[in-house]
Amino acid sequence: MSNPFSFHLIASDGTARAGEIETAHGRIATPAFMPVGTQATVKAMMPDDVARTGADILLGNTYHLMLRPGPERIAALGGLHQFMNWHKPILTDSGGFQVMSLSQLRKIDEKAVTFRSHLDGAMYELSPERAVEIQRLLGADISMQLDECIRLPAKRDEIDRAMQLSLRWAERCKRAFEGAKPGHALFGIVQGGDDPALRIASAKALVDMDFQGYAIGGLAVGEPQAVMLSMIDIVAPVLPADRPRYLMGVGTPDDLIEAIWRGIDMFDCVMPTRNGRHGVAFTRYGQINLKNARHADDPRPLDERSPYAPTRTYSRAYLHHLVKANETLGAMLLSQVNLAYYQALMLGAREAIAAGTFNDYRVSVKAGWEEGDIPPR
């Protein structure tokens, strides 16, 4: 538990990178996809099964955990790793994004964001210092600065104001993080909406502060994929090559491949587990809706060539039945299937980058999705 935090590049292929992050709870191979464990559980999955899909790290949500069961309680119980029986690395967000999207009556000023809990109506204050303290109480290997994330489209003035506030909060988070235990890191978050100049200004200011990693926030909030990708194209060259780069809250398999292509190392998204709970599988054939009656009599698995046993084992007919009958096992299996697909996609990316063939890989996975599912029978 005392490795220093570090990142090193293993290979690059154009702007795509493969590397390794060392943390207090072990190593993360990048590009990495982090399953989301909002309430101290990746929904409908045993922690061992999360690891079995190939995940090196998962994400916990400060907003949810501060409201229930509370960070002081989790700390007294030995920290989030111990609490949820996950002994690999954990990244926690700062809570800012979810305060904006889930809480009522929020008020942002220079000092902090004040909000009412969506659970019981109690008032909370989340300052940059408190956000760092909560993440320390949780025992996060990677903590995120508190930032203000605004919805797009927005006026330039408004984007600028939120970005500048986020920079001042970044400074305060950095000071609050001083003296953290070895193996733990704090990442800054580049803001600036869809404005190239503001994005560059934000990234440069954060790089001057010297964070151990950099996230790109405030994307995947409703803008077209092209806007998101152009922001990565603009920001990535400003970021130092020797620090990990994390694109927050993204995305579809295609988003991930395109972002890796542009130099991103880390991702998190609820999509694989959420879509799994709604009966949709991610596969090398693209997305497959198991509710569709075409699967009702199909003895074939989702993908007989998948490296993940449940994806090869259970028939489409059985998955269709579970989804139609609203059985929990359907959500459990499809969450696993989807996370395993995301992890296999990351493994494939790492191997292709190491082999210098990432563009071939990119073209071939996209061709698979576009060809679509195997014909019914």
Added chain:
Amino acid sequence: MSNPFSFHLIASDGTARAGEIETAHGRIATPAFMPVGTQATVKAMMPDDVARTGADILLGNTYHLMLRPGPERIAALGGLHQFMNWHKPILTDSGGFQVMSLSQLRKIDEKAVTFRSHLDGAMYELSPERAVEIQRLLGADISMQLDECIRLPAKRDEIDRAMQLSLRWAERCKRAFEGAKPGHALFGIVQGGDDPALRIASAKALVDMDFQGYAIGGLAVGEPQAVMLSMIDIVAPVLPADRPRYLMGVGTPDDLIEAIWRGIDMFDCVMPTRNGRHGVAFTRYGQINLKNARHADDPRPLDERSPYAPTRTYSRAYLHHLVKANETLGAMLLSQVNLAYYQALMLGAREAIAAGTFNDYRVSVKAGWEEGDIPPR
């Protein structure tokens, strides 16, 4: 897959018995508890985890499976074992009990029960012959005769009529079952409500028909435990010692211990999984309600001496959090914990019977439940 069906006693202790059933899909150690897999899944559990709790056999529900996805479909997909990825023995009920409790507009006559599906309102007919055919299509290792199960209290005339009809249906099921594949068995079901003379008459008539096993049905339908146990006391001596005895739909851990004490070999019940989904754990301390705030800060596991790893691993505080947050993992873990407790109870019973110490075992597990949970801290 070609073992002949057989049962042999390994030991007895008073009227309590330990034995082994051989089936087409392997061996069942008795006394045995069968988890219920209503819709081709033990709710919120992976089949491997069901096996890991110690279950040798599970129960499937003919009523649910005939309505969705349909027995012909399951047969075309390779049978229920293949469909749900469970390769140990399966017992299926005949559908009769659930037609009575779940369907609308049911009509019973000599020929069959006719009913409307609770899913889509379609009309179905379930005759003794169709009940056997459905169970053959599912590939059940142990099939049950179709019977009429009535609610207690009921008039003696009504109990008698239903019991006599069930005997005529037993005959028809037996004829329909002729030519079944090796390793597969059909059990008769003793009816007769809470009337000793009718129970004895039913048991004797079934024994004359020579079934491979005998169930006691129509109990655990609202009568006091003492009535249920006295019916077992009356029926068990009439049943041949060399055939397994199955008490249907029972029950609490105490019901199981008392029924084993009276010579019962097999049980099924939704209680461990249903209570688990509602936040209640079965343990050697009795039932524990994880919703209770006393667990919120308790780092201790439910039972540090449990042979089942998840019961020892997860803290009461974490289980409390999952239950309060309505997280699926809470239902998943408590279903496992409860089935593992039931299976451990059966293993303890088998060992105690073999050692000739079943009464000590009975007294000691009851003392544990009565002492109750460990003190809060």
